[in-house]
Amino acid sequence: MKKRGFYRKLAVSGIYKNKKNYLPYILTCVGMVMMYYIVCFLADSPGVASIKGGEIMQMVLSLGGWVIGIFAVIFLFYTNSFLIRRRKKEFGLYNILGMGKRNLFRILLWENVIIAAIALLAGLFCGILFSKLAELCMARILGAEGSMTFYISLASVRGAVILFAVIFLILLLHGSREIYKANPVELLHSEAAGERPPKARFLLALFGVALLAGAYYLAVTIQDPVEAMLLFFVAVVMVILGTYLLFIAGSVALCRLLQKKKKYYYKTNHFVSVSSMAFRMKRNGAGLASICILSTMVLVMLSSTICLFIGTEDMLHERYPRDIVIQTDSVDPKEYGRVRQIAAEVLDSHGLLGENASEYRYTYLDGFLAEDQLLLDRQEMENFDINLTDSLREVYVLPLEDYNRMMGTQYSLAPGEALLACKKMSYQYDTFSIKGYGTFTIKEQITDGAPAMGSAMASIVGSLFLVVPSMDEVNGINALSKEVREYYSLRCWYGFDLSCSDEEMQKVAEEISARNGDLRENQGFAPDVMTECIERDRAEFYATYGGLFFLGVLLGLVFVIAAVLIIYYKQVSEGYEDQGRFAIMKKVGMTDREIKKSINSQVLTVFFLPLLMAGVHMAFAFPMLRLVMMLLGLVNTWLAVVTAVVSYLIFALLYVLVYRGTSRTYYGIVRNH
Amino acid sequence: MAILEVNHLKKIYTTRFGGAQVTALRNVNFTVEQGEYVAIMGESGSGKSTLLNILAALDKPTAGTVLLEGRDLSKVKETVLAEFRRDNLGFVFQDFNLLDTFSVEDNIYLPMVLAGRSYEEMKARLTPIASRLAITELLKKYPYEISGGQKQRVAVARALMMEPKLVLADEPTGALDSRATDELLDLFGQVNRDGQTILMVTHSVKAASHADRVLFIKDGEVFHQIYRGNSTNQELYQKISDALTLLTTGGEQA
Numbered sequence: 035m036k037k038r039g040f041y042r043k044l045a046v047s048g049i050y051k052n053k054k055n056y057l058p059y060i061l062t063c064v065g066m067v068m069m070y071y072i073v074c075f076l077a078d079s080p081g082v083a084s085i086k087g088g089e090i091m092q093m094v095l096s097l098g099g100w101v102i103g104i105f106a107v108i109f110l111f112y113t114n115s116f117l118i119r120r121r122k123k124e125f126g127l128y129n130i131l132g133m134g135k136r137n138l139f140r141i142l143l144w145e146n147v148i149i150a151a152i153a154l155l156a157g158l159f160c161g162i163l164f165s166k167l168a169e170l171c172m173a174r175i176l177g178a179e180g181s182m183t184f185y186i187s188l189a190s191v192r193g194a195v196i197l198f199a200v201i202f203l204i205l206l207l208h209g210s211r212e213i214y215k216a217n218p219v220e221l222l223h224s225e226a227a228g229e230r231p232p233k234a235r236f237l238l239a240l241f242g243v244a245l246l247a248g249a250y251y252l253a254v255t256i257q258d259p260v261e262a263m264l265l266f267f268v269a270v271v272m273v274i275l276g277t278y279l280l281f282i283a284g285s286v287a288l289c290r291l292l293q294k295k296k297k298y299y300y301k302t303n304h305f306v307s308v309s310s311m312a313f314r315m316k317r318n319g320a321g322l323a324s325i326c327i328l329s330t331m332v333l334v335m336l337s338s339t340i341c342l343f344i345g346t347e348d349m350l351h352e353r354y355p356r357d358i359v360i361q362t363d364s365v366d367p368k369e370y371g372r373v374r375q376i377a378a379e380v381l382d383s384h385g386l387l388g389e390n391a392s393e394y395r396y397t398y399l400d401g402f403l404a405e406d407q408l409l410l411d412r413q414e415m416e417n418f419d420i421n422l423t424d425s426l427r428e429v430y431v432l433p434l435e436d437y438n439r440m441m442g443t444q445y446s447l448a449p450g451e452a453l454l455a456c457k458k459m460s461y462q463y464d465t466f467s468i469k470g471y472g473t474f475t476i477k478e479q480i481t482d483g484a485p486a487m488g489s490a491m492a493s494i495v496g497s498l499f500l501v502v503p504s505m506d507e508v509n510g511i512n513a514l515s516k517e518v519r520e521y522y523s524l525r526c527w528y529g530f531d532l533s534c535s536d537e538e539m540q541k542v543a544e545e546i547s548a549r550n551g552d553l554r555e556n557q558g559f560a561p562d563v564m565t566e567c568i569e570r571d572r573a574e575f576y577a578t579y580g581g582l583f584f585l586g587v588l589l590g591l592v593f594v595i596a597a598v599l600i601i602y603y604k605q606v607s608e609g610y611e612d613q614g615r616f617a618i619m620k621k622v623g624m625t626d627r628e629i630k631k632s633i634n635s636q637v638l639t640v641f642f643l644p645l646l647m648a649g650v651h652m653a654f655a656f657p658m659l660r661l662v663m664m665l666l667g668l669v670n671t672w673l674a675v676v677t678a679v680v681s682y683l684i685f686a687l688l689y690v691l692v693y694r695g696t697s698r699t700y701y702g703i704v705r706n707h
Numbered sequence: 708m709a710i711l712e713v714n715h716l717k718k719i720y721t722t723r724f725g726g727a728q729v730t731a732l733r734n735v736n737f738t739v740e741q742g743e744y745v746a747i748m749g750e751s752g753s754g755k756s757t758l759l760n761i762l763a764a765l766d767k768p769t770a771g772t773v774l775l776e777g778r779d780l781s782k783v784k785e786t787v788l789a790e791f792r793r794d795n796l797g798f799v800f801q802d803f804n805l806l807d808t809f810s811v812e813d814n815i816y817l818p819m820v821l822a823g824r825s826y827e828e829m830k831a832r833l834t835p836i837a838s839r840l841a842i843t844e845l846l847k848k849y850p851y852e853i854s855g856g857q858k859q860r861v862a863v864a865r866a867l868m869m870e871p872k873l874v875l876a877d878e879p880t881g882a883l884d885s886r887a888t889d890e891l892l893d894l895f896g897q898v899n900r901d902g903q904t905i906l907m908v909t910h911s912v913k914a915a916s917h918a919d920r921v922l923f924i925k926d927g928e929v930f931h932q933i934y935r936g937n938s939t940n941q942e943l944y945q946k947i948s949d950a951l952t953l954l955t956t957g958g959e960q961a
Binding site for chain 2: 231296297300301302305309310312313615618619621622623624625626628
């Protein structure tokens with residue numbers, strides 16, 4: 035009969051009448067569906083898969099799909115509970131006018147169905163519309179030509195429909211639970227309830243401060259990249275907890291402390307602001323902390339992914355110090371000379387010349403570093419109080435003559451002396467000893483003087499380069515490691531650059547590799563030879579960091595949308611709360627100007643505190659981020675600083691714009707009394 | 708000496724789109740003497756609220772003047788109006804208008820803080836007022852923790868803090884139960900005996916029967932007034948009831 039239409043109409047008019055609250059919510063739903071579809075589409079699209087490095091990118095992206103999905107659940111739940119709170123009064127009225135809870139549920143059901151339908155239809159439409167654009171952007175990042183074919187990923191459509199249907203079902207269940215729990219009088223008054231004066235919870239506040247201080251201390255003091263990587267998530271959790279505690283308890287505690295200072299508190303400028311702030315922070319602490327954390331996340335993610343993406347070429351060159359690197363498992367000049375000869379022949383046949391060539395002999399060890407002593411034997415570890423993960427070190431030992439020749443330096447060493455260079459670690463002792471071999475006095479520690487060694491960059495542990503007086507020492511150290519670890523590692527490193535096309539470079543590398551293989555299999559040449567070429571990994575590097583960058587931008591966008599929405603709802607709810615207060619203050623003798631000034635300063639504090647705090651978080655996170663990036667091979671600190679600062683400035687600008695836009699709504703509500 | 712003089716007060720509202728004009732006050736004349744306790748009665752729509760708003764300098768009359776200690780309210784500059792109100796007038800409202808973000812004590816201090824007085828001065832002034840109004844125990848509490856009658860006593864304390872020339876009370880018993888009403892009216896009487904001039908707008912006969920003089924407003928004019936003379940509250944109550952009956956039934960012919 036007509037009845038069904040009746041509930042639908044009530045739902046539609048309910049949404050329409052509350053459009054100030056519902057429109058942003060619906061837009062967010064649409065945006066979430068769109069983002070989810072685009073990410074899933076890219077992870078699924080054959081167009082992307084066919085690009086060089088596309089498969090790695092798709093792996094990164096499907097991970098991003100999960101992140102967006104989980105975030106959508108949490109975030110839509112949060113905004114929806116805000117909406118339910120606002121609508122309780124209306125439901126209370128219907129309830130008193132004789133509508134049962136079952137009827138209210140039907141309104142709620144219709145509401146959810148309508149919003150879900152709009153969100154899915156519009157979201158998928160926009161998603162499909164923009165997916166091609168996203169694909170082209172991605173192709174561009176990977177340095178490939180995008181195809182012009184248009185494609186709709188049905189699997190992604192299905193995925194989005196299922197995910198968001200489930201989310202809306204959860205929201206519906208939550209909403210109906212709220213209705214079933216409440217009685218009509220409560221429903222009617224739900225907005226006015228609960229305005230108790232906030233208690234100052236000093237202990238919690240102190241705990242929050244301690245957590246933050248601890249996290250900051252961790253971030254600033256950690257020197258070791260591996261440790262930074264491991265502790266990064268610990269620090270993140272501490273910062274998140276600390277931020278929530280500080281915003282929720284700390285702010286109120288601070289206001290309370292200020293109120294105790296009579297001289298300060300009973301001043302025209304402070305009186306109203308301080309006492310209102312305590313209430314404001316009690317209501318908004320959690321929301322503001324969320325804004326703060328979202329902002330920090332956006333900043334950290336954007337700045338680090340941008341930085342990594344820009345620095346991809348740098349990292350590539352760290353990993354491949356020369357275009358072609360050939361390593362021979364031998365320090366016999368006859369043998370590695372032969373390998374060098376082969377390379378020269380191949381280059382000759384291509385009419386190329388190896389540029390920037392260098393060559394050195396070395397031995398490789400790994401062990402645990404206890405203060406200034408390297409332990410090769412795992413058993414001995416137990417006698418020392420050392421941490422397994424951050425004391426594991428790789429040590430490259432090379433003779434002085436090779437080092438001087440390669441670097442063009444004039445160092446000289448007496449017996450028992452050595453030069454030392456570090457990668458991804460720092461070393462502060464004057465001596466270096468290898469257990470079972472002997473002790474070297476460090477004559478000089480050479481910063482930025484590590485020889486070209488890609489594996490030191492690829493490894494996640496710190497590396498030491500030890501330059502010893504003679505090849506005899508190198509041989510001696512190798513003999514020890516052979517004895518303890520049964521591991522033979524005397525090698526010769528040979529690398530050169532080429533100026534030719536990428537394809538030709540790869541061909542050269544393959545030919546060299548093939549001829550060395552032939553040498554070993556058919557001509558009785560004993561040592562193992564390994565050939566590496568920068569071009570082979572270039573696409574992979576760009577796919578990984580380009581994918582991360584792309585995902586960083588997409589997720590950044592999602593988080594920004596979320597932050598905007600939270601700010602908007604905060605403004606709206608603040609507006610309603612302040613309406614009545616405005617009127618009373620006027621009646622008891624505050625001038626319009628005084629009221630406006632006070633409210634303005636409060637609102638500004640409330641909304642710019644998170645931005646400020648995010649900046650502080652970001653600044654303290656920076657040393658840690660830098661270490662983690664170093665681990666990935668990016669050593670350009672300056673680039674990291676610039677991207678971080680630029681990201682923050684752009685974000686701040688965006689934030690101010692959002693604030694300006696939403697504060698108009700706030701003043702609109704407040705003036706309406 | 709007259710503390711308040713209202714001469715030929717007229718207020719005409721024009722509806723927003725310039726259509727019909729509504730006359731809220733036609734021609735109101737009365738004076739209030741220093742230390743007097745005056746009640747103004749009238750039905751809804753009689754112009755009571757308009758009158759109070761003009762007396763409180765919240766609204767401007769179309770014609771006529773209001774003199775507070777000889778000073779014309781309409782001549783007070785817009786910029787200092789809030790200050791003027793704060794320094795000269797005390798307000799007690801039907802719905803208390805306490806701020807829920809302040810403790811009781813801070814609510815009372817509010818006008819003084821706004822006026823930039825020192826904490827010591829405020830505290831010194833509050834102590835006797837609080838004990839007179841029996842709210843000393845409540846000072847640290849918050850508005851949501853106390854009853855309606857207590858809230859209204861707090862509001863009275865707030866109105867008295869600035870030692871105003873005139874306390875304007877708008878339906879002060881409107882939201883109170885009968886016991887709290889009695890307490891508050893006794894309190895007003897006591898405050899008045901201490902020398903405070905009070906002007907109260909009400910349509911409660913009981914509230915009006917505590918005043919020295921009752922003015923009746925009808926159709927925008929002072930229609931009638933009753934002096935207490937030597938009457939007790941009971942007798943005054945009877946007189947007011949009679950006058951109201953006359954006002955509603957035979958009023959048109961009178």
